[in-house]
Amino acid sequence: MAANSKDRRQNVVRSASSRPKGTYIALIVVAVVGASLLAYAATRKPEAGAIAPTPITVDPATAGPPQGYLNGKPDAPVKIVEFADFECPACGRFATITEPDVQKRLIDTGLANLTYYDFPLPQHRNSQPASNAAACADDEGKFWPMHDQLFGHQDEWNTEATDDPKPFFMKYASSIGLNTAKFESCYNARTHQKRIEANFAEGERRKVNSTPTFYIGDVAYRTALSYDELKAIVDSAAKK
Amino acid sequence: MTKRTIVAALALAGIFVALYLLLYKIGVVGNLSCSIGSCETVNTSKWAVFLGAPVAGWGVGFYVSLFVVALVSIQDRYADSLAMSKILALITGIGFVFSAWLTSLELFVIHAICQWCVISAIIVTVTFVVSLMDLSARRDGAIERSSD
Numbered sequence: 409m410a411a412n413s414k415d416r417r418q419n420v421v422r423s424a425s426s427r428p429k430g431t432y433i434a435l436i437v438v439a440v441v442g443a444s445l446l447a448y449a450a451t452r453k454p455e456a457g458a459i460a461p462t463p464i465t466v467d468p469a470t471a472g473p474p475q476g477y478l479n480g481k482p483d484a485p486v487k488i489v490e491f492a493d494f495e496c497p498a499c500g501r502f503a504t505i506t507e508p509d510v511q512k513r514l515i516d517t518g519l520a521n522l523t524y525y526d527f528p529l530p531q532h533r534n535s536q537p538a539s540n541a542a543a544c545a546d547d548e549g550k551f552w553p554m555h556d557q558l559f560g561h562q563d564e565w566n567t568e569a570t571d572d573p574k575p576f577f578m579k580y581a582s583s584i585g586l587n588t589a590k591f592e593s594c595y596n597a598r599t600h601q602k603r604i605e606a607n608f609a610e611g612e613r614r615k616v617n618s619t620p621t622f623y624i625g626d627v628a629y630r631t632a633l634s635y636d637e638l639k640a641i642v643d644s645a646a647k648k
Numbered sequence: 649m650t651k652r653t654i655v656a657a658l659a660l661a662g663i664f665v666a667l668y669l670l671l672y673k674i675g676v677v678g679n680l681s682c683s684i685g686s687c688e689t690v691n692t693s694k695w696a697v698f699l700g701a702p703v704a705g706w707g708v709g710f711y712v713s714l715f716v717v718a719l720v721s722i723q724d725r726y727a728d729s730l731a732m733s734k735i736l737a738l739i740t741g742i743g744f745v746f747s748a749w750l751t752s753l754e755l756f757v758i759h760a761i762c763q764w765c766v767i768s769a770i771i772v773t774v775t776f777v778v779s780l781m782d783l784s785a786r787r788d789g790a791i792e793r794s795s796d
Contacts, residue, residue, distance in 0.1 A: 431653045431722055438657045442664030449668055449681055501694070563760055568687065 474610035475603050477542075477551045479511070480521030486514075486645045488522040488638070489623040491611045494539060494558045495532035495566050496619045502632040503559035509635040520642045524555065526607040527619050533567040536604065541577040543600030544591050545584070553584040651782040655736060655775045656718035659711050662771045666707030669764055673702040690762035695753050703750065707768060710746075714739050714775065733783040740776040747772040 476489070488510075492499040514520045526542075528535035538558050545554035557580035558565075565573040574595065581591040594600070614623070622629040624641050625648070633641070672687075673696065690696065696703050717739060721732040747769045754761050 431650070431656070434653065434657055435660055435719075438660045442661055446664050446668055446671075563758075 472602055472606040474525060474606045476523035476525045476607060477546060477555070478521060478523050479552055480515040481518055482521065484515075484518055484521040486520040486624065486642045488514075488520050488642070489525065490522060491525045491527040491607075491614070491616045491619060491621045491623075493527055493529045493532055493535050493619040494542065494555075495535040495562065496529065497562065498632040499620045500559045500562045502620055503555065506632070506635050506638070510638060513635075514639065514642055519646065524551075525610060526604045527611040527616055527621070528604065528608065529619060531567075534565060534570070534573040535567075537573050537577070537595075538565070539604045539607075540598055540600060541581070541591075541595055543603055544594035545581065545586055546600075547590070547594060548586050550584050550586060554580060554586075557584060650722060651778045651785070652718055652722045652732075652736065654778050655740070655782070656715055656722060658771050658775045658778075659715035659718055662711035662768060662775075663708060663715060665764055665768050665771065666704050666711055669704035669762075669768075670702060670708055673704050687762040687764060690754055690758055690760050690765060695750070695758060706746075710739075710743050714743070728786075730783075730786045733779070733786040736779040737776075737783045740772065740779040743772045744776040 492502075510520075510522065515522060526539040528539050542551055542554045542558060545551050558577075561576065561580070563569060565576040570576070577595065578588060578592065581588050611621070614621075614628070616628075616630075618630050620632055622633060622638075625645050627641075629637075629641070698706055714736075717732070717735055720726060721729065721736060726732045750765065751769050754765060
């Protein structure tokens with residue numbers, strides 16, 4: 409009996425000694441390294457050597473008058489104003505998924521019109537060039553076809569995909585039937601930079617801080633509205 | 649180091665990867681560090697939400713569950729448990745299938761790859777393989793002890 413008890417105690421001691429201390433050390437190391445990397449990633453600033461985005465800094469007082477891009481009848485009873493960034497994924501989803509319905513059921517029917525204003529966010533390096541391309545397309549009355557091309561192919565020209573979006577914009581210009589030589593000249597000269605800056609300044613004046621932001625009447629909607637939501641808002645605004 | 653310890657360590661690493669993506673998704677991390685692929689395209693696509701919750705959130709839940717089970721399984725009491733090996737293989741198997749589905753979406757639907765998602769897929773795959781090896785060893789009656 410006493411011998412059995414002694415054996416059991418030895419087993420307990422053996423078991424405790426076989427407990428994998430190294431296992432916990434390894435897990436602690438993984439935890440410390442993981443938490444450090446996560447903290448670094450969450451708080452890091454862009455590297456000095458990285459290609460810095462070129463944020464627009466515009467004094468609203470000196471910026472020219474904003475000049476959006478109208479889609480629909482100018483005298484439509486409800487006016488939807490959109491501030492968007494060509495590189496913003498949520499704007500892209502709105503443009504490619506929701507906007508075809510908006511076009512067909514609200515704009516083509518004359519219930520509403522939509523005016524697009526550039527609001528290129530600083531973290532999206534290729535967004536200003538995209539606004540530039542769209543403005544140049546507008547010279548030939550093709551802002552909206554270029555708008556659709558830009559949002560429809562966001563994945564191939566965005567900041568993460570390329571440092572040089574121009575070849576893509578040239579391709580879109582060609583596909584929508586622009587005079588590519590004229591387009592390229594306009595794009596290279598940044599002919600419409602002031603217009604883009606003025607549109608951005610208008611967004612700042614209205615305290616836009618995310619894209620897309622919609623204004624219908626005096627109310628701001630700081631999210632990519634679904635068609636149903638937009639329809640309900642337009643219906644409500646039309647009754648006022 | 650036992651196979652289960654490897655699973656626990658990988659699950660812990662996975663928690664941080666998924667947490668990083670989740671923090672981006674909920675806006676705490678402004679930009680993803682993404683030297684390969686298009687992380688933003690993937691993580692803002694409609695596929696980044698599953699059953700109403702961010703996929704990264706499901707990932708955090710998965711890795712935390714796996715880590716807890718793996719941690720329990722390396723305790724002396726369960727060190728020789730075949731049931732624990734089965735549970736680990738089941739959890740990692742579910743993760744592997746889900747991860748394979750997400751990777752196929754990246755390749756064939758979204759047409760963009762997110763490096764952090766790929767890292768997570770590799771972690772899940774390795775934990776699945778190691779868990780199967782652990783299960784196979786238990787079935788063969790082998791008893792694995794840590795060397796330390």
